[in-house]
Amino acid sequence: xxxxxxxxxxxxxxxxxxxxxxxxxxxxxxxxxxxxxxxxxxxxxxxxxxxxxxxxxxxxxxxxxxxxxxxxxxxxxxxxxxxxxxxxxxxxxxxxxxxxxxxxxxxxxxxxxxxxxxxxxxxxxxxxxxxxxxxxxxxxxxxxxxxxxxxxxxxxxxxxxxxxxxxxxxxxxxxxxxxxxxxxxxxxxxxxxxxxxxxxxxxxxxxxxxxxxxxxxxxxxxxxxxxxxxxxxxxxxxxxxxxxxxxxxxxxxxxxxxxxxxxxxxxxxxxxxxxxxxxxxxxxxxxxxxxxxxxxxxxxxxxxxxxxxxxxxxxxxxxxxxxxxxxxxxxxxxxxxxxxxxxxxxxxxxxxxxxxxxxxxxxxxxxxxxxxxxxxxxxxxxxxxxxxxxxxxxxxxxxxxxxxxxxxxxxxxxxxxxxxxxxxx
Numbered sequence: 001x002x003x004x005x006x007x008x009x010x011x012x013x014x015x016x017x018x019x020x021x022x023x024x025x026x027x028x029x030x031x032x033x034x035x036x037x038x039x040x041x042x043x044x045x046x047x048x049x050x051x052x053x054x055x056x057x058x059x060x061x062x063x064x065x066x067x068x069x070x071x072x073x074x075x076x077x078x079x080x081x082x083x084x085x086x087x088x089x090x091x092x093x094x095x096x097x098x099x100x101x102x103x104x105x106x107x108x109x110x111x112x113x114x115x116x117x118x119x120x121x122x123x124x125x126x127x128x129x130x131x132x133x134x135x136x137x138x139x140x141x142x143x144x145x146x147x148x149x150x151x152x153x154x155x156x157x158x159x160x161x162x163x164x165x166x167x168x169x170x171x172x173x174x175x176x177x178x179x180x181x182x183x184x185x186x187x188x189x190x191x192x193x194x195x196x197x198x199x200x201x202x203x204x205x206x207x208x209x210x211x212x213x214x215x216x217x218x219x220x221x222x223x224x225x226x227x228x229x230x231x232x233x234x235x236x237x238x239x240x241x242x243x244x245x246x247x248x249x250x251x252x253x254x255x256x257x258x259x260x261x262x263x264x265x266x267x268x269x270x271x272x273x274x275x276x277x278x279x280x281x282x283x284x285x286x287x288x289x290x291x292x293x294x295x296x297x298x299x300x301x302x303x304x305x306x307x308x309x310x311x312x313x314x315x316x317x318x319x320x321x322x323x324x325x326x327x328x329x330x331x332x333x334x335x336x337x338x339x340x341x342x343x344x345x346x347x348x349x350x351x352x353x354x355x356x357x358x359x360x361x362x363x364x365x366x367x368x369x370x371x372x373x374x375x376x377x378x379x380x381x382x383x384x385x386x387x388x389x390x391x392x393x394x395x396x397x398x399x400x401x402x403x404x405x406x407x408x409x410x411x412x413x414x415x416x417x418x419x420x421x422x423x424x425x
Contacts, residue, residue: 001029001057001058001059001085001086001091001113001114001115002055002056002057002112002113002114002116002117002118002161003023003055003056003057003058003091003095003111003112003113003161004053004054004055004111004112004113004114004156004157004159004160004161005019005020005023005053005054005055005095005099005109005110005111005153005157005160006053006054006109006110006111006155006156006157006160007103007107007108007109007152007153007156008099008102008103008104008107008109008153009103009104009107009216015214015216015217015218016052016053016054017037017052017054017173017218017246017248018175018218019054019098019099019102019109020035020054020056020246021069021071021175021244021246022098022101022102023056023094023095023098024056024069024071024076024246025071025072026094027058027094028094029058029059029060029086029091030059030060030061030077030078030079031057031058031061031068031076031077031078031079032057032058032059032061032078032079032081032082033057033078033079033080033249034068034078034170034227034247034249035054035055035056035078035246035248035249036054036055036056036160036163036248036249036250037052037054037171037248037249037250037252038052038053038054038123038127038156038159038160038163038251039051039052039127039250039251039252039411039412040052040126040127040156040159041127041128041129041130041257041270041272042257042272042330042411042412043269043272043330043331043332044130044270045270046152051156052156052411053153053156053157053160054160054248055157055160055161055163058086058091059082059083059084059085059086060082060083060084060085060086061078061079061081061082061083062079062080062081062082062083063079063080063081064079064080065077065078065080066078066080068227068246068247069244069245069246069247070244070245071243071244071246072243072244073243076246085115088113088115088144091113092144092146095111095113095146096146099111103148108147108149108150108151108153109147109148110145110146110147110148110151110152110154110156110157111145111146111147111153111154111157112140112143112144112145112154112157112158112161113143113144113145114140114142114143114144114161115143116142117161117162118139118140118158118161118162119139119162120162120163120164121162122136122158122159122162123159123160123162123164125159126155126156126158126159126162127159127256127257127412128256128257128258128259128271128272129270129271130270131155131159133151133152133154133155136154136158137154139158140154140158145158163251165249166254166256167251167254167256168249168250168251168254169223169224169225169250169251169252169253169418170223170224170225170226170227170230170247170248170249170250171221171222171223171224171230171247171248171252172221172222172227172230172231172233172234172245172247172248173218173219173220173221173245173246173247173248174218174219174220174221174234174242174244174245175217175218175219175242175243175244175245176240176241176242176243176244177217178240178241178242179240180211180219180239180240181239181240182208182211182219182220182237182238182239183237183238184201184208185238186236186237186238186239187200187201187208187211187237188201189236190222190233190236190237193236194222194224194229194232194233194236196224196225196226196229197223197224197229197233198223198224198225198253198417198418199223199253199406199415200223201406202405202407204311204405205310205311205405205406205407207406207407209406209407210222210223210237219239219240219242220237220239222234222237223250223252223253225418227247227249230247231247251412252411253411253412253414253415253418254412254414255412255414256412257272257330257412258272258273258274258328259271259272261274261276262274262275263297263298263299264277264296264297264298264300264301265298267301267331267338268331269331269332269333269336270330270331270333271330272328272329272330272331272341273327273328273329273331273338274326274327275295275297275301275326275327276297276324276325276326276346277295277296277297277301277324277325277326277327278295278297278323278325279293279294279295279296279319279320279321279322279323279324279325280293280294280295280300280321281293281294281300281302282319282320283316283317283318283319285317288306288307289307289313290304290305290306290307290313291304291305291313291316291317292304292337293316293319295327301336301338302335302336302337302338303327303329303337303338303340304332304337304338304339304340305340305404306339308408309404309405309408310404310405310407310408311405312340312402312403312404312405312408315343315397315402316340316343318395318396318397319345319397320348320395321349322349323345323347323348323349324345324346324347325343325344325345325346326343326344326346327340327342327343327344328340328342328343328344328413329341329342330410340404341403341404341410342401342402342403342404342413342416343401343402344400344401344402345397345398345399345400345401345402346399347399348395348397348398348399350392351392351393351395352390352391352392352393353390353393354388354389354390355388355389355390355391356389357369357388357389358376358385358387358388358389360378360380360381360383361383362378362381362383363378363380363381363383365378365379365380367383367385375387376388401416401419403415403416
């Protein structure tokens with residue numbers, strides 16, 4: 001039996017993954033596979049903080065079982081396969097009770113219970129576009145669903161069930177409502193020892209990325225490609241106590257939100273895209289510390305490296321008109337702009353700098369410019385020349401792939417580390 005949950009948190013606090021932990025605690029049945037944390041379209045204006053929904057499969061398990069968490073010292077296991085399904089009406093009562101007790105007052109909690117996996121298109125549209133309630137409800141005719149207010153959460157809950165991993169990562173999340181502190185040096189040590197983990201610490205900005213600042217029961221979360229190594233990583237962290245932890249299977253760090261091979265004319269607001277083009281308007285600084293430039297492929301669109309992307313802006317500032325690039329990012333409606341997550345510089349143009357005006361052959365003196373594009377003239381004898389002397393200057397940037405720093409990285413953005421190691425396609 002699949003259970004999807006969404007919209008239990010708000011901008012004021014809470015966390016939907018914590019609701020799942022409480023649900024697991026109350027559930028009299030086995031977990032089949034890992035619980036899921038599924039991030040959806042990060043550009044939706046009405047999203048909560050991380051736009052994440054969760055799902056889990058429950059039943060009577062069989063086959064191998066794995067320890068994937070602890071709740072108040074009780075070990076939590078998941079099973080590799082299912083022996084027997086369970087009564088959805090009983091599941092309904094448990095889920096409703098847990099949501100009522102653990103959702104934020106400002107939230108719009110919703111859940112879906114389905115015997116069957118929901119169609120993949122729901123997830124695909126949920127992570128790359130905008131889902132409509134009517135179209136999702138059409139697929140829930142044989143499922144049970146419930147919501148408290150507007151019911152927007154059934155979209156995320158359905159998408160979390162519908163996710164079919166082509167690429168996946170894992171996140172081990174710890175929880176506490178007590179005072180929280182974490183030792184920075186232990187995070188750095190863990191980052192260097194546990195090679196399959198990523199986005200733990202931003203060395204450039206001295207930022208502990210596993211330690212969220214939001215008001216929620218989440219303490220710290222470690223992400224990686226090897227769920228077994230996540231348990232080792234957790235033990236290396238020195239921190240205040242916590243009494244709950246669980247490992248989620250996730251679509252984080254997969255770039256699944258990006259629509260590939262997009263033409264500029266086909267881009268729409270709230271999408272996330274990969275677009276190839278040539279730099280047309282060179283980078284310029286605007287109020288707020290943001291850097292804007294444009295690319296062209298027959299049509300033109302602005303691209304932005306906003307102030308939170310920190311040192312990444314220094315790469316962008318060095319682009320020149322004519323450079324060939326591929327940009328990755330989310331599309332804002334107003335201003336209509338691609339908010340950069342990564343950029344691949346495919347080809348840098350040669351840049352030349354004027355070092356000397358031409359010398360008059362008769363007078364042996366430097367000529368003077370007659371204006372832009374009009375050439376040069378000797379002020380003494382009137383002799384003319386077309387070109388000055390130029391030298392090729394070395395570009396400070398190189399061709400290659402660049403990403404925003406960890407402090408500015410979105411949940412779904414695939415780090416270059418994962419692209420290089422290519423854990424999965």
